[in-house]
Amino acid sequence: MIPLRAFAIASVILAAPAAAQTGETATASFIDQDGQETGNATLTQTNAGVLIELEVADLPPESWIAFHIHEEGVCDADHDHEGAGGHFSPSESGHGFLSGDGPHEGDMPNQYVPADGVLRAQVLNAMVALDGGETDLRGGSLMLHAEPDDYVSQPSGDAGARIACAVIE
Numbered sequence: 001m002i003p004l005r006a007f008a009i010a011s012v013i014l015a016a017p018a019a020a021q022t023g024e025t026a027t028a029s030f031i032d033q034d035g036q037e038t039g040n041a042t043l044t045q046t047n048a049g050v051l052i053e054l055e056v057a058d059l060p061p062e063s064w065i066a067f068h069i070h071e072e073g074v075c076d077a078d079h080d081h082e083g084a085g086g087h088f089s090p091s092e093s094g095h096g097f098l099s100g101d102g103p104h105e106g107d108m109p110n111q112y113v114p115a116d117g118v119l120r121a122q123v124l125n126a127m128v129a130l131d132g133g134e135t136d137l138r139g140g141s142l143m144l145h146a147e148p149d150d151y152v153s154q155p156s157g158d159a160g161a162r163i164a165c166a167v168i169e
Helices: none
Strands: 025-032 037-046 049-056 063-065 067-070 111-113 119-125 141-145 162-168
Touching (some): 025 049
Antiparallel strands (some): 063 111
C-alpha cells in the first residue's frame, strides 16, 4: 500500500468532456525560480478526465503546497513565472473548492511534499481535457506554489509564490 502522503490522488466530481479520446497524452517539464529543470509531468486523457502524473524535486520538504493549472504556457523564471497568467478558467467560475461560485477548471487539491523534497503524485482533473476543445490544457501550464491553497480566497487561494512551472505541450 502506498502511503497517502507520498501519493496523492484526487478527482473533482464533474463530467469530463464527451469528445475526448482516451489515451491522448501531453507532457510538461518543470523549471524552478532559477530556471533550472526540476521535474516533469505526463498528462493522459481518460474516460474520467485528465490524469496528471508528476515528479518534481527541490520543493519545500514536509509541507503542503498548491497545485494549479494556469492559462498561459509561459514559464519565465526571471519574472517569477508571472507570464503563466491566472488560473485556467474557460467557464469563468470563481476560484476554490470551498467558494460559493467555484471551483474552476484550474483548481486542483494541495499536494504534500515529503521530507526528501520530491513531490510524486497522480491527480485526476475531471474538468479538463486533451481534445482540442475549450477545456484543452495544451498551451497552458502547471504551477506549484510555495504555500497551500486555502480553497476560498480570490483569485488564487492565497497560495504564495510560484515556485515551479511547466508548459503543457
